[in-house]
Amino acid sequence: MKRQQIDKTVQSGFLLIALFSITALSLIVLFLFAEGVPILEHVTLKEFVFGQYWYPTDEPADFGIFPLILGSICVTLLSGIISIPLGVMTAIYLAQIAPVRVAEIVKPIVELMASMPSVVIGFFGMVVVAPFIQQLFNIPVGLNMFNASLMLAFMAVPTICSISEDAIFSVPTALEEASLALGATHFETIVRVIVPASLSGICTAVILGLSRAIGETMVVLMAAGGAAMIPRSIFDPVRPLPASIAAEMAEAPFKSEHYHALFAIGIVLFVFTFLFNLVADYISYRFRQVGEASL
């Protein structure tokens, strides 16, 4: 075979592989919509998204997922409030302040935390954290939004930290040295130069961390309490979208209204993560660091 031919074959081989994975994914999306859209024969879109009651097995059934959507959003936001400062500051410490030896030990540990199975974290939340926060805050029940957010923050911190750390680490040394040479202190350099220069990377890290939190199923199933109500405080139990799908799918009769409703919840969840990714893309494009002169 001629070298050009080999080149062609390799090219088409890679094209085939790329097509295969893309087709598989698009088929899943297609399936999701094909199974979820039929719920609109039973309820209107407005009733589905803004309905207050989720009683899928009653006769007649109610398919309002507003409490579930609110549950997902609240849990994700609260976990963001906890995990973003922790993750980003840990990253700054590791990349800028910590002695090399400390960083060499701590960074692998943080990355190891990312590989903790979510079911273990969920179990920990249910058995250890729930009784603890129940006594600490003197509230009736420990399985609630706060508990779930705390557990999700545990999962998001390693993601946020390790990706931000990479972004901060890859800021050109010349920038840092220039800032120090102009008489700025180390702290001023971090706040005014390093962090702005790595902002796009940090934003990507935050959004990846949060999209992990919104899609996470096991933790919210075990620790969030599972009440399909509109939460009034952070200590109310909630039932986020993925928990509903996981808890009910096995029992929903095949091709029933309930079955289609659960797939429609899947669509809503898909839209959420899709928006997250769009925002991440936009931010990393908008705040892209081009060369060293654009600060």
Place this chain on the structure above:
Amino acid sequence: MRRFVKLLVVLVVAVQLLAFQAVAGELVIKGSTTVLPIAQKAAEAYMAENPDVKISLSGGGSGNGIKAIIDGTAQIGNASRFIKQKEVNLAGTKGVYPVPFRIALDAIVPVVHPKNSVTDLSMAQLKDIYLGKIRDWKVVGGTPGRIVVISRDSSSGTFGVWKDMVMLKDRVVPSALTVPSNGGIVQAVAKTPGAIGYVGLGYLSAEIKAVKVNGVTGTEETTLNGAFPISRGLFMFTQGWPKGDTMSFISFILSKKGQMLVKEAGSIPVFDL
């Protein structure tokens, strides 16, 4: 060459025979997590007596058990409730006739935290608690404190029975916590001082306190004589009238030996042993 062909034919036939044997000796059982402990004990004992039969067992819930019978993915479908009209219709359209066998009885007992002073609740009080009308323990004679209502997921068989017998078809309050299993209820009630939940009789333990209903303690005796108001049958469904291994497994469970195992698993035998 001809010898080779002969050998090949013999091999193919042998493989097919083996495969046939494997299929004939395999029993798939699926369904309710409430029936699972019984099915597990029975399957172990049955396989010990009949080593050529392989039984594969999985949970997934009553709805899944009945679905498996209709789809033909299992020979026996476990359910902690009777078959619903919708499911009968679905089976009819697929030409399947599900046959129920009541293999055990179970009582669903309301449970509270061991430190709770309440010992007796009426059916009406239970209903009002789960409707969200009674929110404080002092209304039902306990020490003041908010009642934390814990329920099961809306598709569980235990929930279905609770809804039919206690709620009388009314809706459980949305603020009720939902837990995916009997074990989960025990776990949650044991850790929450103000909690009330409900579990199958087999799941009662020292970590939680059973509450009398209308003055009757939930036990094997009170369930068998009908005094305890919240009880149900546990079922195994087969696809049409059972044959072969399926038949002998069902007979085994309904025998005296099988019913002893039902008792060991924490449920109530269908006849006096």
